[in-house]
Amino acid sequence: MDRVVSFYAKLPRGAAPEAKPQGLIGRYQARYFSGKNASGKPLLHAIAGILILGYGMEYYFHLRHHKNHPH
DSSP states (O other): OHHHHHHHHHSOOSSOOOOOOOHHHHHHHHHHTSGGGOOSHHHHHHHHHHHHHHHHHHHHHHHHHHHHSOO
């Protein structure tokens, strides 16, 4: 039993230190999704990303069509 008591006596006490976000996704989540900093900006970012991706695809396929079928 002394081994168990000594093991638990060595453990740190109190609240764990707040972990810093790591990586691009972790920092993004900490910035926009945490309780005190919650924001609607990720929705705007998603809409902008879809618009940019859609425009790029439309542009690419339009050019590909004209490259194969010259007028």
